[in-house]
Amino acid sequence: MNEIRTEALRKTYGDVVALEGLDLTVEAGTVFGFLGPNGAGKTTTLRLLAGLARPSSGRAWLAGEPTGPESRARASVGYLPEEPRFYNWMSPVEFLAGYVGGLFALERKLARARADELLERVGLADSSRRRIGGFSRGMRQRLGLAQALMNRPRVLLLDEPVSALDPAGRRDMLEWIGALKSETTVFMSTHLLDDVERICDTIGILNRGRLVTVEPRQSLLTRYAVPAVEVEFDAPTSQIAAWAEAVRSVAGVVETKITGSVATVRLESVGACASIQGATFEARMPVISYRVARPTLEDVFLRLVEG
């Protein structure tokens, strides 16, 4: 069942095309990573889905309802903007139980219980009665996630949820988002590839307003990632460079790169590994390590986005 669907969704600002004919479906229970460089159209897509902007053409549905500024879909959606802003004079518990709970027409006792539960979950229980105005950026981001979950949404839209956080905050936030998989469909935009690789099971890559690809993470890595071998020698750099130059002529080698005492050899296919193994033994230099590099999402991303 598709929880998110877009058909030829297009958004322009004057002459600038922010989003060009986005056709996308996201199945229920997915943690979908929406990747793209800055200015690719990720935030525009999320704003269109959240009903905060109108498409120039095309349509979108969330939880089976058409999206838009007065859409009923909003009742089934949780939305966390990139930099969530709050009423600084409120306390988190007032904001969640009184305000957000009220906007979703939750019964008062239920709203209070849900607010307490969420504040506990995002580590803000001890600050539940402090003024939000005194909160750090990380605390605001956590409160932002809590408000997006108040209505137990079928679809959770997260715009760069961890980009402003320190490493510990990022780890916690990613753990919480990853754990939501059983409760909701998560649609998360980011430009941080490590995060996507860690928690997303399906990945869409957007570049200059166009969707380049949508695939399950593993199949994307398998299909697009360039295999590579990394060899670390205990030898002078000039010798390593001479070896790399010689290896470049071996069949199946795409390119070589030297970083300190490590030579990275990119291959057309994993099948070419054997030739590199042979060339390493014939190098007559002490080898510290030899490993077939795991393809990374960064490889895929750069290949798809930068051509």
Add this chain to the structure above:
Amino acid sequence: MGTLFWKEWLEQRRSYRLLAAVTVLAIGGMLGPLTAKYLPQMLASMADVPAGLEAILPPADISMAVGEYSGNVVQFGGLLALLLPMAAIVGEKIQGTAALTLSKPVSRLSFVAAKVIAQGLTLLLGLLAASLVGYFYTGVLFGWLDAARFVAANALYWVYLTALLSLTILASALARSILASVGMAFGALITLGILGSLPDLSLYMPAALLAWGRALALGLPSDPAWAALAATVGLSLAALAVAWQVLRRQEL
């Protein structure tokens, strides 16, 4: 709508806007009769006042007290109707709180209406404080007014101030900065003032309510300005409707 109003009303109290409005208007209400009563004596006690000025000043009476009271309430209230809601919508758009709120299942009409109702209630309570203080001081210093007529006069002032408030809310929906919002609202206020001075139009303009209110408070004979009352209420509702439509078309 209930939740949006709850938030707006809580904000009026937490941000001391309610306290400020009640205090300012109460002081305005008190100063009206006090000024009327003691201004001649104050002038007489000043050293460099031209000789004979005191003699040409009309004697202080209840009509002067009500005039001063009305002037203060309308001026102070008008200022509050400009300053209190100037950032109501544009401020939330700039800060990003409007986006967070309107991504939830609430209508943009409720968003605007809650602001108008909460700010209108603030002005109403301020006017209530002004009228209690003004009624008391006028009564003690000049004689007691007909309470029902005085309440009716203040109700007309509130209708007038609510129209200014609605125009400021509209300006706040239209503008892209708080400064622009104030400028637009002030422009609307001046335009209303100019239109109110035109003989053909003055009967239909909000300012006609002020003269009617003053006459009502004093128990003087006057033609009720029903057309101006209807036009002022219509202006408030129209401003609210346009603000809603403007916000509906905006992207956040």
